[in-house]
Amino acid sequence: MSTVTAGVRLSTIAARVRDRATATPDVIALREKDLGLWQQVSWSQYWQTAELVGHALLALGMEAGDRVAIHSENRREWLYTDVGAVAVRAVTVGLYPTNPVAEVAYLLRHSGTRVLIAEDQEQVDKALAVADELPDLEHIVYLEPRGIRHRYDDPRLLAWPDFLALGKEHLEVHPDAVDERMRQVRPDDVATLVYTSGTTGPPKGVMLTVANVDFAIQELVERGGFTAPPPSSKDSVLSYLPLCHVAERVFSCWFGAGAGVCVHFAESIETVAPNLHEVQPTILFGVPRIWEKIAAGVQIRIASAGPLKRRVGGYWLRRADWIGDTLAANGGRHTASSRLVHAIGYVVCYRALLDRIGLRKVRYAASGAAPIAPEVLRFFMGLGLPMHEVYGMTENTAVATANRPGRVKVGTVGERHEGVELRIDETTGEILTRHPGTFAGYWQDPEATERMIDPDGWLHTGDVGEWVDGTHLRITDRMKDLIITAGGKNIAPSEIENALKASPYVKEAVVIGDRRKYLSALIGIEPDTVGHWAQLHRLPYSTYRDLSSKAEVVALVQGVVDEVNERFATVEQVKTFRLLPKLLEHEDGELTATQKVKRSAVTNAFADLVESMYRGGVR
């Protein structure tokens, strides 16, 4: 930020946490479930521990700009380390817990990590397996001692309590050392390296500076770029998406440090549903996959309930569709009749339903990080959830556009934030953004940086978009994903894919058709719902592969495809499809760490399936 110079007070997340610890020491900052209870951490405890981490890093000889990697599920120590590292001007690097050994090796080597915080034996093993190739890696701090203590004798290993004890010793000898470092902070200090998941090629490390983060917090949190009114200490969030992703970092770390929002850590991604029920957060961010799953769960559970519940629930779900349509047509605001219908439905059905799925207290729900089908948004809006699609990317610190409460346009990603310049390139249709949150560059990759930021400071997002009514931005697709058929027609596959994925039976859909005569699709079924469907229809099956090869299942998906095709022009219709014989996995390289499909990897892995769809003359 040009107006802020070193010496002038610049609020890093560490400074913000410290200020909260002084202002509201006893207010609860974090909660994590342990032995069946939600253990509470107040702001003063939060800062004390984070400060100890800072001292410990100093004790280990970390200099400004050195990298600390965190390889863990979301938990308190993740935030302690993030805040502590920023306090001593070190750089945090987040690793996905699902990262396989090869990627861990690449990320640690590429970032030149000196200290690694590893959650448990599994993650320690990954690092130790490639430790010889990592000359920079000096210390591995482990959080869970089980299986490590008394069994591993690698000299680099250090238990978390010992790590904190180091910090305590350092604190006693140099009580002002962390404060000293915090005063030296400069706006262009790199605060964190966020490795983009890389649907193509190896991951690239996005350098977000202290100034970038500060801008994002001001724009998204303090000015209420998402929520209205802005978040406060009365709000709570559930942290369950990987913290190494910029979106979750915004909603748990920065919402917490910036506005005092209480962060609850989910036990794991599998327990999100029960944890939501317990925590009943007021602000919830989800990726489309999560929202699709919740929506499918609601439909399936009502369909499989008893006769009365099925009838009443089914009726009110249909009413919710109507309310959703009305809201969507009206910018997210109620009309008199939709408000009345919703009020009755709330008493009879929606209140209980939202409570069961843990969304009753949600005052702001957002979807982002990938395009979502409008049907899914409308579904939740109809239930009474204030649902907003937002847009941003790691390279602009997640600051670009958002649907504002009361001014929602379903199918768009909303209006630009206040301090954001945004335009659409006249020739390519690419979306360009410019603001102080634009990243400092890719770590050790100036060439790629040059391709992203032009000399005028515009960030090339790689997304193609258009204006709707001059205010809202609609995203067509990723530029590199656009399909040009053999007939020369430009088609945005994600729209068709999302329409397919809106069905509860479809988990993944990859539309293919670049330089082909017609469109086809590889479809992965959702094992839970299709399995349930198979049970209802007395269709025995053993494995996922067996299930997806059943003629009845193919017919079921054909029905979904036909329904979707009706909504599209002839050239955009999926003429044929094949079901994927396996679930796509991050570890098999078919998904990115954020569960996005790697198109090239999937089409390569299932090349024979793809070819079989174009062999012979299907229409």
Place this chain on the structure above:
Amino acid sequence: MSSTRLGRPQLYLSYAQDMALLNTPAKRWWTLVLALVAVLLPFMLEDDLLAVLATAFVAAIGAIGLNLVTGYAGQVSLGHAFFLGLGAYTAATLSGDPDSTRLIGFGITSFPIWLLASGLVAGLAGLIVAPLAARLRGLYLAVVTLGLVFIGEHLFKHWGDLTGGVGVGRPAAVPELFGIQFAVDGEFFTKAQKLYLLMFVLLVIFGVLARNLVRSRIGRALAAVRDRDLAAEVIGVDVTRYKMIAFAVSSFYAGVAGALLYVMIGFVEPGSFNLALSVQYIAMILVGGVATISGSVLGALFITLLPRVTRELPAVLPFISSSSTSGGITVFQVETILYGLLIIGFLIFEPRGLFGIWIRIRTYWKSWPFSH
């Protein structure tokens, strides 16, 4: 902190919240409403119905006792009538007229004293019986406890100084506290109203005590013994000790219930402590719900109120007669048949009893609009 918890009943911040008896606002409100209704009832109902309800409350205390040993600890006991009898005679003797030439009496009419004493006497007897249970289980234990009933019956019939003898009996205990006589009509309250309120308060006290016991370490140990005594022993539960605790506490409750049971009628007849009485209590816990405190109360209310309903039968069904002298089927026989049918029916169709039905209804609405 309370604002955080508001509307988030599942967000447990301490084990105390997790273990709380009334852990949700709904439970708190309903308990309050129920208690209010129970307190207001005496001013709305007729005295004869109040007397039946008061008897039902006392029976509930006895049923809770039986449920502790049979439902929670899994030790089948047919000997409950014996312990009820011990309690009844301890209380009657302690509060009896000391000048009587026919009967033993000590003239201690303060009811907390004789109530506690009858509980303790019965509890002591239970403790003596308990070692048998440590060596026996299932049918064998049932037969041994059945033996207790016969010993008791014999004792009560022939110890005339204590019980007054068959067909004669003796006056029941006199409930008095701080000079207030509960068993006579007063200036503001009738006898039935006073006894109803007294029994209600006692039921709440003993119910909460039992509920606290079964959610504690002892309760968990009892459940472990019930589910498999061998396995319980392996995980470190002292089976003999906990069986003794179960019998002692259960008998204490039976003693208390026995002491109060005849206060309503005012007279104890030694012939009443027979197998049929034991079976009635077993019916209470089976119909109400095995291993639940609220189930015991429901079952006791149900079984005690049943005669009130069957007494109305002759008016509707003319072939049932209300007296035993005129031939045909009598209401008393109908009652006995109903007990049998109810036990069979509940065991087959609703093994969790009335409480199970309640749980099912509650779950149905709690899981709305899903099925689980």
